[in-house]
Amino acid sequence: GAVVSQHPSRVICKSGTSVKIECRSLDFQATTMFWYRQFPKQSLMLMATSNEGSKATYEQGVEKDKFLINHASLTLSTLTVTSAHPEDSSFYICSARGQTGVHYGYTFGSGTRLTVV
Amino acid sequence: KQEVTQIPAALSVPEGENLVLNCSFTDSAIYNLQWFRQDPGKGLTSLLLIQSSQREQTSGRLNASLDKSSGRSTLYIAASQPGDSATYLCAVRAAGGGADGLTFGKGTHLIIQP
Numbered sequence: 001g002a003v004v005s006q007h008p009s010r011v012i013c014k015s016g017t018s019v020k021i022e023c024r025s026l027d028f029q030a031t032t033m034f035w036y037r038q039f040p041k042q043s044l045m046l047m048a049t050s051n052e053g054s055k056a057t058y059e060q061g062v063e064k065d066k067f068l069i070n071h072a073s074l075t076l077s078t079l080t081v082t083s084a085h086p087e088d089s090s091f092y093i094c095s096a097r098g099q100t101g102v103h104y105g106y107t108f109g110s111g112t113r114l115t116v117v
Numbered sequence: 118k119q120e121v122t123q124i125p126a127a128l129s130v131p132e133g134e135n136l137v138l139n140c141s142f143t144d145s146a147i148y149n150l151q152w153f154r155q156d157p158g159k160g161l162t163s164l165l166l167i168q169s170s171q172r173e174q175t176s177g178r179l180n181a182s183l184d185k186s187s188g189r190s191t192l193y194i195a196a197s198q199p200g201d202s203a204t205y206l207c208a209v210r211a212a213g214g215g216a217d218g219l220t221f222g223k224g225t226h227l228i229i230q231p
Contacts, residue, residue, distance in 0.1 A: 006160070015151035034218045043121070044161075044206070059218075093160055095219070106151070106219060110160035 002028050004096050006109025013084055013116055021079045021112045023094035029074035030096035034106070035067075038091040050077045084116045119144045123207055123222035131230050132199055138192040138225045140207030145188050148217070152181050152192050153206040157225065161206065165192070169212065197229045 003026040013019050023033055031052050036044040048069055049057045056069035066088075068080040078097075081088055093111040122144045130136055140150070149168045153161040165174045165181040167190070173182040180193040194201060204226050208219040 036218075036221075041223070043221040043223045044208075044219075046220070049218055091158075095161075107163070108161040111158075113158060115156075 002096070002107040004094065004107045004109040006094055006112060007033055008112060009110060010113045011115070013114070014027050015085055016083055018080055018082045019114060021086055021092055021094075021114075022077070023077045023083075023096070023109050025075045025096045025107075028096075030077075031074065032097045033071060034078040034095040034097075035077075035079050036095065038111075041092065044092055044093065047079075048102075081114065082090065084114070086116045089116045119209060119211060119220045121207055121209060121220050121222035123205075123225050125225055126223065127226040127228075129228040129230060130197060132197060134197050135193070135195050136197055136227075138143065138194070138205050138207075138227070140192070140222055142188045142190075142209050142220075145185050146212045147185060148210040148212045149157070150181075150190050150207065150209050151189075152179075153203045153208065157204075161215055164205075175197040199229045199231045202227055202229045219223055 005024045005026055007022045026067045033050040035047045036045045036046050046059050047062045050069045052071045052074050058064045066077040066082055071077040091111050091113055094109045122141045124139045144214050147169050151166045152164040155161050167183040178195040183190045204224040206221055206224045208221045210219055
């Protein structure tokens with residue numbers, strides 16, 4: 001089945017630094033990837049939609065200059081949290097949809113727990 | 118704006134019981150509905166996917182139903198086991214064009230007591 005690999009699983013960084021999270025589709029090509037954020041006891045909230053070769057589409061209230069998304073290939077999307085602050089501490093998770101449309105559902109990565117100190 | 122609500126927020130039952138988790142959504146214009154399982158600190162595992170034209174899907178001890186017109190879905194778990202303990206998330210994908218990320222409920226935290 002479709003597998004999405006997300007790395008790192010956990011990261012602790014100092015306030016003001018930047019953190020990059022990678023999301024890879026291992027056995028299929030993902031024209032579209034999605035980035036979500038989940039705060040404790042809350043729903044997963046869609047942050048942005050990442051399309052290969054074009055700019056990401058951000059949801060209302062998500063700062064595109066703070067959360068930089070790059071989808072340079074059909075198997076890799078990256079999310080960079082720039083100048084991270086403690087309020088950015090959260091669980092970030094990516095999801096991918098296949099190119100052929102066979103994957104009607106979405107496959108999710110294992111998530112990244114970001115702690116900003 | 119689509120809103121997804123899951124009831125109950127938490128549920129604790131003895132092993133072996135059958136149980137039902139509920140999901141409701143405010144906008145019936147959906148493409149599909151998906152049930153996921155999330156273990157603590159982990160990613161999501163897809164359990165069942167129901168297309169908007171379907172009424173139910175089954176996988177092993179799991180059965181999910183969809184009543185699109187009333188904006189409801191249920192996840193039925195038969196003969197529950199301690200390994201079923203997890204948070205169960207319901208998510209819908211909007212119909213039509215445009216951004217098609219999923220809208221999630223807050224989940225039902227399920228504990229199966231041995």
